[in-house]
Amino acid sequence: GPSGAEAVRWWARMMRDPMDAYGGLFRRYGDAVRLPRDRRRALYLLSRPEHAEHVLVAKQDNYVKAFTYRPLRVFLGDGLLTSEGETWRRHRRLVQPAFAQRHVTAFAPGMAGVAARGIGRWPDGVMLDAAAHMRRITLDIVGRVLFGSELAAESDATGRALADLQRSAVIGLGATFLGDAGLRRVFRLVPGAQRAGAQLDGIVRRVIDERREAGPGGEPDLLDLLMRDDDAPLSDAELRDEVLTLLLAGHETTAAALTWTLILLSRYPAARDRLEAEVDEVLGDGLPDAKDLDRLPWTRAVLSESMRLYPPAWTIERDAVADDDVAGAEVSAGSTIVISPYLLHRNPDLWPDPEGFRPERFLGEQDRPRHAYLPFGGGRRICVGASFAMMEAVLVLALIAREARLDLAPGVAVPSRAEVTLRPARPVPMRVSRR
Ligand code: HEM
Structure with missing residues (x-):
């Protein structure tokens, strides 16, 4: 690597x-790069x-979440x-x-119902921002299915707060040496950071307060599990951190995955034709279900x-607790290891035609390394x-494919933005044709 x-x-x-x-380091130095820090x-x-x-x-016992997560930790605790x-x-x-397979299966009708309502409102011929619509559907699903709360109306404000966060x-990456208190001071100076924090706190407080007022009822959901009053209940601060984490981790990633998928399908009509044929044959007129x-x-x-091409969680980073040898790389204690799904998924040694969109790679027997x-x-x-997200994404995509075809507005480029998640940097204008 460089020095x-x-x-x-x-x-x-x-x-x-x-x-x-x-990406630059990978192209310049290959798939094992050392960048000295001190x-x-x-x-x-x-x-x-x-x-x-x-x-x-x-060797996971030798690794903890990296220092690069510290700025995020100030918000998610x-x-x-x-x-x-x-x-x-x-x-x-x-x-x-709450995420056991039988629960995820039971969530399917709720997920499909939310998606069908969202998609049903798209008029023929309209141009919509696919990214905003996917965020709205996935936030609505997490809200209803996991927290018993109506959040869809807050999706645009949440989206803005999340972008600011x-x-x-x-920005906080450059200030991690200051520790949490120092980072908090830095965030007071970053435009939008305070507002984002307050906005998200408000939503979380509403979710928790509503449940406190209503009390548990019906099938216990994720929120009931988190608020369980046993011998070791979560503190108020822990509860707030966990609800916020699940709200954010649980919808923005899936929204990004769906948005990238719609963009790719608009560019690869043969893949979309095959999707529509499959969905038409399997779904019929009703709502899709887990068994589908x-x-x-x-x-x-x-x-x-x-x-593979656009992993929403595009980088995974860990700090080594003790010295280690990682498949030939000598790693000293305190060093940071970046495993980037984005780079791994585009490594030409593992994936023929790495930049191409070829879903058939994932059909049948697959002989790539684990x-x-x-x-x-x-x-x-x-x-x-993970299984919640897959269930949700398949149901939402299948319903979209049955009801409508989305085409990216002509001449529009879709640059990506990679911060905590990898997502389109700008609104994604797509034209709806009802099928
Ligand atoms: C952790 C990706 C959807 C909740 C992670 C991690 C990845 C990931 C890569 C590991 C991070 C690390 O090791 O540093 C994704 C993707 C999703 C998705 C690509 C959608 C396509 C969801 C959903 C939920 C969720 C739907 C909850 C409803 C979480 C939580 C963690 C996590 C709580 C932390 C787990 C732990 O450390 O114990 N996700 N996720 N994610 N995800 Fe997801």
Whole structure:
């Protein structure tokens, strides 16, 4: 990797735009790069499946969430995404049962109902912002299915707050040496950061207060699990952190996956024709259900291939607790390891025609290495909502394909923005043709 002044230039680039810097390092130095950080520590950009296997699974006990998550932690606190150790373990034990397969199956009709209502309102011929509509549907689903709350009306405000929060998290990268209190002071100076925090806090408080007033009723949902009053209940602050984490982690990623998928389908009409044929044959007129998932292999392959090219969680970063040897890379304690699904998914050694959109890669027998494909991460910190997200994305995409065809407005480029998530940088104007 680079050293001296060259390394300083790469760090500056990384603080401005991490994905641009990682991509540049990968192209210039290959799939195992060392970027020195100080006398002892370095950042390692490792993009082979054996690296991912080592850091996320085999030797996961030697790794904790990296210092690069500290700015995000100022907002999300002790929620699952950003906590560690005993706190993380306790929260994970509390949250995980809500995502058991039988629950996810039971969520399917609710998910499909929300999606059908959203899509049903699209008039023929209208131009809409696909990104905003996908965020609205996925926020509505998380709100109703997991929290028993109506959130759709807040989707635009949430989207803006989230964009501000993500931008702040990248700005905060340059100030992580200040610690949490220092970062909080920095965020007071970042335009939009305070407003974003207050906005999101308001939504979370409403979700919690509504449930406190109504009391539990019906089938216990995720919120009931989090608010359970047993011998070790979550504190108010922990509850707030967890609801906020699940609200954010649970809708923006799926929205981005769906938006990228619609963009790709508009560019690859043959893949879209095949999707429409599959959906027409399987769904009929009713709402799709969990049992339809196995009957929609092309729909699933389209989503998998879209998340290969545009993994919403595009980077996974860990700090080494003790010195380690990661498949030949000598890593010193305190160093940071970047496993980027984005880079791994486009590594030409693993994927023929890496830039091409070819869903058929995900049909039938697949003989690639196990950790070549990591949209949901791996090891014990694997996405707790992975099967929820897949169920949701398949149902939403299948319903869209049955009802409407979306075409990207002619001549519109869709640049990406990679902060915490990888998403379109601007609104995505698409024309609706009802089928
Ligand atoms: C963690 C991706 C949807 C909740 C993660 C991680 C990835 C990921 C890669 C691991 C991060 C790391 O190891 O540092 C995605 C993608 C999604 C998605 C691509 C959609 C397509 C969801 C949904 C929920 C959710 C629907 C909840 C409703 C979480 C939580 C964590 C997490 C709470 C932290 C888990 C832990 O550390 O114990 N997600 N996710 N995600 N995800 Fe997802």
